[in-house]
Amino acid sequence: MESQTATNNEANSQTYPFSLPALGYDTGALAPFIDQETMELHHGKHHQAYVDNLNKALADHADLHDKTLVELLAQIDSLPDAAKTAVRNNGGGHANHSMFWTIMTKNENGKPSGTLAEAIDRDFGSFDDFKTKFNEAGVKQFGSGWVFLVSNGDKLEIKSMPNQDTPLMQGVEPILGNDVWEHAYYLNYRNRRPEYLQQWWNVVNWDEVQKRYDAIGK
Numbered sequence: 001m002e003s004q005t006a007t008n009n010e011a012n013s014q015t016y017p018f019s020l021p022a023l024g025y026d027t028g029a030l031a032p033f034i035d036q037e038t039m040e041l042h043h044g045k046h047h048q049a050y051v052d053n054l055n056k057a058l059a060d061h062a063d064l065h066d067k068t069l070v071e072l073l074a075q076i077d078s079l080p081d082a083a084k085t086a087v088r089n090n091g092g093g094h095a096n097h098s099m100f101w102t103i104m105t106k107n108e109n110g111k112p113s114g115t116l117a118e119a120i121d122r123d124f125g126s127f128d129d130f131k132t133k134f135n136e137a138g139v140k141q142f143g144s145g146w147v148f149l150v151s152n153g154d155k156l157e158i159k160s161m162p163n164q165d166t167p168l169m170q171g172v173e174p175i176l177g178n179d180v181w182e183h184a185y186y187l188n189y190r191n192r193r194p195e196y197l198q199q200w201w202n203v204v205n206w207d208e209v210q211k212r213y214d215a216i217g218k
């Protein structure tokens with residue numbers, strides 16, 4: 001499982017009590033693609049609530065206090081019933097958002113390069129084809145959820161998941177992921193999720209995503 005904590009998602013190796021990681025940039029840094037108020041609420045309120053509710057869910061389960069976030073999620077099915085759903089939703093939320101903040105920076109018209117670009121071309125045809133398929137998966141995700149890029153064996157795959165579910169529940173660290181919950185875009189894009197999905201590519205930190213791809217061991 002060493003590779004699962006090799007990325008800079010510091011939340012993955014945290015144990016109880018969990019804490020909100022710093023953003024690493026100003027809440028206005030991704031504007032106009034993601035506006036400042038959305039970032040303030042998303043990081044300071046929504047993510048904080050996942051952290052608080054995860055801690056609440058685990059408070060009475062001292063036997064789980066030495067488990068890292070990655071371990072809790074990988075073992076989600078064997079957790080006690082009293083904690084399972086809350087850890088799935090809030091632990092998943094903590095892991096997904098902690099990843100999300102680190103893979104963004106203002107990077108208008110940015111593109112992957114190096115080995116990740118080669119793998120994207122190999123498995124999706126081109127970067128444009130990859131973006132189209134990823135955006136389609138995001139539009140199709142009914143209600144709240146995430147779209148992830150994962151490496152499955154030697155092949156890249158797009159995976160959409162509901163709520164705060166995460167590939168970490170299958171022991172797989174995502175290479176990147178986009179949040180398609182309304183709270184991620186509604187203030188700026190209203191109901192226009194497809195437009196948010198398209199604009200989001202202007203804030204992907206491809207250097208960081210490449211590092212994650214390398215760290216995951218590909």
Ligand code: MN3
Pocket residue numbers: 042046097179181183184
């Ligand atoms: Mn969110």
